[in-house]
Amino acid sequence: MLDSVKNIRAVDRKGMMSLIGKMPDHLSEGLRRGRRTGLSKFTSKNIVICGMGGSAIGGDLLKAWLTDSCAIPCEVIRSYAVPSYVGNDSLVIVASYSGNTEESLCMLEDARKKRSKIVSISSGGKLADVASASSIPHARIPTGLPPRATIGYMFGAMVGVVERVGAAKPDKQVEESERILAKISELCGPAVPTLDNPAKKIAHEMFGRIPVIVGHGASAPVAKRWANQLNENAKCLAFSSELPEMDHNEIVGYSSDPRGKGFSIVFLDKDAGEERMTDRIEATIDIVRCHAQAHSIESSGSSPMSRMLSLVMLGDYVSVYTAVLNKVDPSSTEPIERLKTILSKK
Incomplete structure (x- = not known):
């Protein structure tokens, strides 16, 4: 079964496999976009990454990578609100591939009330609109992809952001990766x-x-x-x-x-x-x-x-x-979409 490219393509009709193969390009492009956010050097007491699902896993990876290279505590929050310790000396990265994730938008508003230093990452949506209207630095990544296939963009952009504010130096690690x-x-x-x-x-x-x-x-x-x-x-x-x-x-x-x-x-x-x-x-x-x-x-x-x-x-x-x-389509996530539809009617 797996030694037939024809059989693989018959199941993977939307090309999830090819998106995985583009991860090195996504990583380098995400890094460039994170670096272009216009952020200035900022000494923060903590780094908080807000997101859900495929958009949050990049934060998990960033936290793990920073553990041995950054003295600033880093946490990933999957919720509707940021922790009570978040304040005006916190760097808050809000990530939502679609830009319309309910929880991420709520965390953005909560961080704004606390006057945190905020940067957002999305392909557009409400998150990009709020960032534009509120002069929040924003890294925009390409549209039209399944969120879980954007891990290279998301992680790369986050690395670019923490490098930009002076929290970490990737040095040659991106090139080797x-x-x-x-x-x-x-x-x-x-x-x-x-x-x-x-x-x-x-x-x-x-x-x-x-x-x-x-x-x-x-x-x-x-x-x-x-x-x-x-x-x-x-x-x-x-x-x-x-x-x-x-x-x-x-x-x-x-x-x-x-x-x-x-x-x-x-x-x-x-x-x-x-x-x-x-x-x-x-x-x-x-x-x-x-x-x-x-x-x-x-x-x-x-x-x-x-x-x-x-x-x-x-x-x-x-x-x-x-x-x-x-023998299942890797691109389909029907139960997730069904749940979103149910919750939107509540």
Whole structure:
């Protein structure tokens, strides 16, 4: 099934696979647009990223990337209001691909009342209109894409924003990430046979089981991204978890419940952390294998950004190949649209 480009295109009719392959270009263009927001240097006490769904995951990645390079606390908020600690010395990044996300617009208004330093990111919509009317710096990204396919634009724009205000310096990490992502696109493309294609191999290994993606440190938000992409693209149940916390609860269930045979547990970046974390992951794999399928996947690159984004792109490919195996259109998200329609009538 996965070794036929014709079969893949028959399922992926709207070209989600091709959008994944454009991630390196999206990253560099997003960075340029974030840098062009006109922001000046600003010393903030905290960075708050406001968004939902595919627009917020870029914030999760930014927070993880900033952890080791920025002394300013960073938080991602998925709600209707910003936290009480947000004030006029906060940098608030409001991200909504459509520009019409209800929660994001509410958080924007809340941050305005607190006189925070605000920058917005969208492809247009009400968010862009409010930004224009209120002289809020705005990074506009291209329209017409599924929000989850704009991760390169969103993350790149956020990096450009924090660089612009002086909170972080990406240095050569973006350039390395672009090279690594281009290489992954070559390795994981639809024309590459399963034998040589890591994304196809993983999709086959997980097929028929419920995936649980486990991250640690900077790979924790990547695990969430994998699960979300499998939910939306492959239309399957998938969950994420984080080490070392997993070893204080979930490990008991996987090692004791025979229903664990229905799960495929994927551990991300086993060898990227401290030696103690590598030892922990290896021991955890040995224990959960009593009932569940378990294996690990490594990142690519030498910088924190490239390692993180390489796993994001690999997971995106895996989700579409899983969609092909499930024979479902990866672009469709009908339940989400149905929910929006119901809520709009309330």
